[in-house]
Amino acid sequence: MESYSRRRFLGAGAALVSAAGLAACxxxxxxxxxxxGALTAMxxxxxxxxxxxxxxxxxxxxxxxxxxxxEVRLQKIPGSEYPAKLRTAMGSxxxxxxxxxxxxxxxxxxxxxxQLVDLTDTIxxxxxxxxxxxxxxxxxxxxxxxxxxxxxxxxxxxxxxxNKTLFAEQGLRPPATWDQLLDNNARLKKAGITxxxxxxxxxxxxxxxxxxxxxxxxxxxxxxxxKNGDSAGWGDPAVxxxxxxxxxxxxxxxxxxxxxxxxxxxxxxxxxxxxxxAAMHLMGSWxxxxxxxxxxDFARKDLGWCAFPTYDGGAGDIRNVVGNPTNYWSVxxxxxxxxxxxxxxxxxxxxxxxxxxxxNGDVPATAGAATLLDASPNPAFARFQYRMVQQAPAFTLxxxxxxxxxxxxxxxxxxxxxFVGKSxxxxxxxxxxxxx
Amino acid sequence: MSPTxxxxxxxxxxxxxxxxxxxxxxxxxxxxxxxxxxxRAGARAxxxxxxxxxxxxxxFAFFAVAPMVLAFCLSFTExxxxxxxxxxxxxxxxxxxxxxxLTQSLTVTVLLxxxxxxxxxxxxxxxxxxxxxxxxxxxxxxxxxFVPFLLSSTAISLLFYALLDPNFGIVRGDTLGTTSxxxxxxxxxxxxxxxxxxxxxxxxxxxQIPDVLYQAAAMDGAGRWRRFRSITLPQLRNTATTSSxxxxxxxxxxxxxxxxxxxxxxxxxxxxxxxxxxEAGFKNYDFGYASAxxxxxxxxxxxxxxxxxxLTGFGAMRSTREGM
Numbered sequence: 001m002e003s004y005s006r007r008r009f010l011g012a013g014a015a016l017v018s019a020a021g022l023a024a025c026x027x028x029x030x031x032x033x034x035x036x037g038a039l040t041a042m043x044x045x046x047x048x049x050x051x052x053x054x055x056x057x058x059x060x061x062x063x064x065x066x067x068x069x070x071e072v073r074l075q076k077i078p079g080s081e082y083p084a085k086l087r088t089a090m091g092s093x094x095x096x097x098x099x100x101x102x103x104x105x106x107x108x109x110x111x112x113x114x115q116l117v118d119l120t121d122t123i124x125x126x127x128x129x130x131x132x133x134x135x136x137x138x139x140x141x142x143x144x145x146x147x148x149x150x151x152x153x154x155x156x157x158x159x160x161x162x163n164k165t166l167f168a169e170q171g172l173r174p175p176a177t178w179d180q181l182l183d184n185n186a187r188l189k190k191a192g193i194t195x196x197x198x199x200x201x202x203x204x205x206x207x208x209x210x211x212x213x214x215x216x217x218x219x220x221x222x223x224x225x226x227k228n229g230d231s232a233g234w235g236d237p238a239v240x241x242x243x244x245x246x247x248x249x250x251x252x253x254x255x256x257x258x259x260x261x262x263x264x265x266x267x268x269x270x271x272x273x274x275x276x277x278a279a280m281h282l283m284g285s286w287x288x289x290x291x292x293x294x295x296x297d298f299a300r301k302d303l304g305w306c307a308f309p310t311y312d313g314g315a316g317d318i319r320n321v322v323g324n325p326t327n328y329w330s331v332x333x334x335x336x337x338x339x340x341x342x343x344x345x346x347x348x349x350x351x352x353x354x355x356x357x358x359x360n361g362d363v364p365a366t367a368g369a370a371t372l373l374d375a376s377p378n379p380a381f382a383r384f385q386y387r388m389v390q391q392a393p394a395f396t397l398x399x400x401x402x403x404x405x406x407x408x409x410x411x412x413x414x415x416x417x418x419f420v421g422k423s424x425x426x427x428x429x430x431x432x433x434x435x436x
Numbered sequence: 437m438s439p440t441x442x443x444x445x446x447x448x449x450x451x452x453x454x455x456x457x458x459x460x461x462x463x464x465x466x467x468x469x470x471x472x473x474x475x476r477a478g479a480r481a482x483x484x485x486x487x488x489x490x491x492x493x494x495x496f497a498f499f500a501v502a503p504m505v506l507a508f509c510l511s512f513t514e515x516x517x518x519x520x521x522x523x524x525x526x527x528x529x530x531x532x533x534x535x536x537x538l539t540q541s542l543t544v545t546v547l548l549x550x551x552x553x554x555x556x557x558x559x560x561x562x563x564x565x566x567x568x569x570x571x572x573x574x575x576x577x578x579x580x581x582f583v584p585f586l587l588s589s590t591a592i593s594l595l596f597y598a599l600l601d602p603n604f605g606i607v608r609g610d611t612l613g614t615t616s617x618x619x620x621x622x623x624x625x626x627x628x629x630x631x632x633x634x635x636x637x638x639x640x641x642x643x644q645i646p647d648v649l650y651q652a653a654a655m656d657g658a659g660r661w662r663r664f665r666s667i668t669l670p671q672l673r674n675t676a677t678t679s680s681x682x683x684x685x686x687x688x689x690x691x692x693x694x695x696x697x698x699x700x701x702x703x704x705x706x707x708x709x710x711x712x713x714x715e716a717g718f719k720n721y722d723f724g725y726a727s728a729x730x731x732x733x734x735x736x737x738x739x740x741x742x743x744x745x746x747l748t749g750f751g752a753m754r755s756t757r758e759g760m
Contacts, residue, residue, distance in 0.1 A: 084718040091517045109721065113518040201612060201701070258602025260613030260702055268601050277603065409719045417703040420613055 038073045039337045039344065042086060042096035044327070045076030047289075048153060051356045058352065059344050070340035072098075080265070083405075090115060090332070097335035098344065102401040103141025103149050103328045104227075109405060110330070116148045117331040122342055123147055132349030137365035140325035140395050149328025150345040154285070154362025155389050158208050158323040158398075161287055162280045163273065164304040166193065170279075174306040176318070178216075181309050185254050188279050194256035196249075197278035199264030203412045204400060206419045208282050209249075211322040211399055212308040213242035219315035220394035227402045234432035238315075243418055243425035245311075250419065260420045267294060274298040282308070284323055285385050288378065289361045305384060321392040324401060326365045358382065365389075407435045504734055510727035517721050528728040537704060537712060538729075545708045548622065549687045555627050556634055556683055557676070563631065564638020565668055578639065585632040593696035596625045600697075615705040618698045622706060625693050630686070634679045641675030642668060677748040684744060688737045709733050 043052050056072045059065050065072070075096060077085050083106065089095050090110060101107050110116050123129045123138075133151050141149045162174055170191055175181035185195040199205040214222050218238025225233035249255065256278065262268040264283070267290075273281040274295035281287060291299035310318045329348065331341045347353055349366060357364040358376050363385040370390075376382035389395065400408050414431045417423035423431065511528050513521035532538055567578040584592065599606045600621060602613075611617040645668065653663050691710040694700060700707030700715065707715070713733065717726030 081718075087517045087718075087721055091519075109516055109518060113516075115518060201699070203699075203701075258608075258610040258613065261600065261602045261610050263597075263601075266598065266601075268603060272603055406720045406722060409715055413700075413704055416701055420702040422703040422705070 037070060037337070039070045039098065039335070039340050040073050040075055040096040041098040041100075041329070041344070042075045042077060042089065043100040044082045045078040047293075048360060048362065049074075049076055051353070051360060051362075052152070054356055055347050055353055056344075059347050062347075064343040064346075065340070068337065068340035068343055070337045072340075072344050095332055095334065097332050097337055098329050098341050099332065100152070101149060101328055101330055102324060102398075104143065104397045104402045105404055105408070106401050107148055107328075107330055108143060111143055111148060115333050117333050117335075117338060117341075118146055118148060119150065119331065119342075120147045123150075126342075126346070128346050128349050132366055132368075134365050134367060134390060136389065136392065136395050137325040140397050141328045149330045150348050151326040151365040152329045152345075152348045153327040154357055154360075155326050155365050155385060156284045156286060156324040157321045157385060157388055157392075157395075158212065158282060158284050158308070159287070159305045159385070159388075160280060160282050160308050161273070162304045162306065163276060163298075163302050165302045166276055166279050167304065172279075174304065175309045176306075177309050178311045182252075184279075185249075185252065189253055193276070194272070194278040195254045195280060196256075197262075197269045197273040197281040198255040198259040199262050199269035200255070200260040200416075200419055201263045202265055203416045204398075205264050205269065205283065206415050207399055207412065208284075208322070209246055210242050210415060211396060212282070213245055213311065214238050215320050215322060215394075215396060216308065216311040216316040216318075217241050217245075217314040219317075220320055220396050223396055223399065223402070227397075227399075229404075231407075231433055231435050234429055234435075239432070240425055240429050243428045246418060247425055250421070260416075270294060274302075285363070285381075288381055292361065292377070300378075305381060307388065317393050319388075319392050320394045320396070321388055322396040322398065324398050325389070325395055363389075410435050504731075507727040507734075508731045510724055511731050513724045515723045517723055521724065524724055528724045531725060532728045532732060537707065538732075540704060541707050541709045541712045544619075544706060545688065548619070548690065548706075548708060549684055551619075551623050552626050552687045552690075553680060553683050555623055556631050557680060559627065560631050560634035560679065561638050561672070561676070563635040565642045565664070565672075567635060567639045568642035578635070581635060582632045584629050587629070589629060589692040590696065592625060592629050593693045596621065596628075597697055612698055613702055615702060618702060618706050621697055622690075622693050625697065626687065626690060629693075630683070634683065637679045637682075638672065638675055641672050645671045681741065681744050681748070685737060685741050688733065688740070709736075 041052070041056065043049055052074060056074050060071050082100075086096075086099060086101070087109075090099075095115075107116060119129075129150065137151050137155065138147060141147070141151070160174070167173070170187060170193075172184050172187060173180070175184055188195045198209075211223070218236055218241075222233065222236045222238045225236075256272075262272065264270065269278075269281065269283075270287065270290050271294070272278045274291055288299060288303065288305075291303060307318055310316070329345050331338065331345070335341055351368065351372075354364045354366045354369050354372060355375065358369065358372055361377050361382075363369065363373070363376070363382050370386055373379055373382045373386060396402075400412060403411060411432065414423065414428055414435075417431075418425065418428045510521060512524060512526070514524040514527070515521035563581065567574055567581070597612075600611045602608055602610055609617075611621055649667050649671075650663055653667055658666065689710055690708060691714065694706055694708055694711045695714065698706045700711045709729065710733065713726050713729040716722050716729055
């Protein structure tokens with residue numbers, strides 16, 4: 001055991017040494033000299049990465065690539081440790097030239113360290129980029145009104161999914177108001193069905209509830225204020241009311257009993273939902289492809305979707321959306337291939353890229369996607385999502401991506417404490433106000 | 437004292453009236469025989485020169501000492517992983533000492549160490565003594581028992597994470613969602629993995645106990661329990677010390693199981709010190725603070741192992757069988 005622990009410590013130590021050493025001499029560029037050479041693009045390596053693989057191949061074979069003389073090489077980073085890997089790489093001489101991110105708070109540290117290329121003027125002067133994407137999605141990833149990213153994946157609004165067959169059996173309709181939701185819950189519980197699946201051990205599925213409740217109760221302005229760095233914004237009465245509402249749902253058994261040991265990422269919560277043990281699931285739009293992969297029959301026959309209901313007396317519009325607008329490519333300021341990088345980013349606005357996304361079941365954030373959505377594996381769901389985002393008066397970026405990374409973990413911990421009953425709604429609010 | 441004299445003394449011991457000291461006598465006897473055969477050759481063989489230690493020393497200096505020193509330096513800076521670290525004076529250390537989470541993690545770490553030690557020692561002792569028997573079924577089962585130790589901690593944690601799923605697992609119920617459940621799950625999974633290793637140590641220790649002791653005790657009418665209590669346990673004293681020091685120092689750096697099973701939760705109830713360090717560094721990107729936690733951990737672990745060595749007499753062991 002001793003040798004194991006020591007080895008582990010050595011590993012951590014070695015990482016620190018190399019990180020510190022690299023930082024000391026870390027002013028080199030990511031790759032090769034100017035003109036020719038490789039352009040590295042670091043990307044989150046999940047199933048959807050095949051679209052980026054195709055895009056890279058297409059670009060490398062294109063005239064634009066030959067003109068700039070660069071070849072894009074894709075670096076796929078598997079798993080949820082992507083943010084930490086990216087951070088280490090960006091602090092080293094082996095930083096990627098182009099990298100995948102979530103916009104907003106996820107790139108703030110890089111912006112502050114002058115590691116990002118400001119793309120605002122590039123976009124404004126390039127008709128392909130300027131007219132290529134939905135303005136709300138382009139704006140959602142911006143920082144202080146400046147653009148640092150180009151949308152490169154599907155939109156991921158959080159949607160209330162429900163089991164159509166189960167609802168029909170119980171004579172229920174998807175809830176449009178909070179009272180309807182509570183009424184549904186009561187009838188489902190009487191039938192021995194858990195109203196909502198919740199992967200509480202991942203914590204971010206719990207976050208989605210607070211995001212929507214705060215929006216519906218207090219409107220999008222409440223979190224906007226917090227996002228811009230005013231931690232007193234957590235003191236808004238809407239946050240307390242949202243926390244109390246969550247508490248009541250829990251006490252009421254809306255999520256069943258074992259939810260804090262259930263995860264989304266290992267398939268626990270999706271299985272509960274697909275097997276009819278839970279009737280609804282508040283989740284990002286990727287739930288559809290998850291279910292299609294794991295329980296294809298359920299995804300095709302039983303899966304229904306609707307917007308999060310309104311809250312009586314609340315200020316938020318039912319059309320407001322929370323979630324991840326999309327993912328973005330950003331360009332490293334130290335790259336020696338800036339022109340090639342921008343040329344590569346332009347491929348994301350191309351019809352071919354849009355078609356690839358749609359064929360994969362994604363709904364692209366490109367302006368021309370609407371007419372192509374019929375080619376989606378599920379056109380009805382694709383059109384629902386596209387319209388949802390296009391018509392949304394406000395698209396609130398997921399809180400954990402929007403806030404500064406130093407606040408992110410403590411915030412998620414407080415949310416988890418609220419959900420497991422380690423913290424009262426009042427204590428929750430005062431703890432969040434203390435975050436800076 | 438010439439080698440010959442030592443040899444003779446040993447012989448005297450052996451034929452003398454101290455059967456309880458039989459184990460040690462045999463050892464000395466062996467040494468005596470060797471030196472008698474060629475006194476000078478034995479003296480010259482002695483210990484290898486210090487140059488032999490050079491590769492290990494260099495490796496340790498580069499991969500352990502240097503990072504530790506660097507981490508200690510980093511703890512006086514503010515660094516988010518980008519650009520250059522900025523000097524921050526004692527800010528991180530002040531924050532560390534004021535952090536209510538430090539107290540909590542210390543408590544959890546100490547509790548986890550103590551409970552793991554008690555659980556693993558008890559099971560490993562019994563299993564090890566049982567496995568020391570020469571029966572074939574015991575040999576086969578011991579080999580099977582050893583398998584968990586060969587698996588990676590990550591794989592084991594993922595496996596138990598699936599087994600503990602409240603809806604589709606074997607252990608239904610909200611195990612990981614409650615403080616005691618999550619804590620006991622970590623203790624159990626850690627035990628499942630490391631008990632085989634400590635069983636092996638105890639097995640080796642128990643096999644070194646001379647049979648003659650048991651035979652004498654049996655003649656005196658001692659039962660199975662009495663023999664275990666009065667022969668096995670005292671003879672395994674040094675073995676227990678070795679095993680305990682490894683367990684205690686090892687559980688201070690316990691990490692993967694917590695990361696995968698509970699992520700420090702529910703809330704922060706199982707956030708042990710190494711997890712706190714990981715969270716500060718690789719989730720909050722506050723490498724200065726993470727280094728302060730790491731330095732604290734190094735100091736605490738070193739102090740604890742020194743204390744253990746002092747208290748148990750581990751360093752002053754005079755047995756010829758190292759670590760037994």
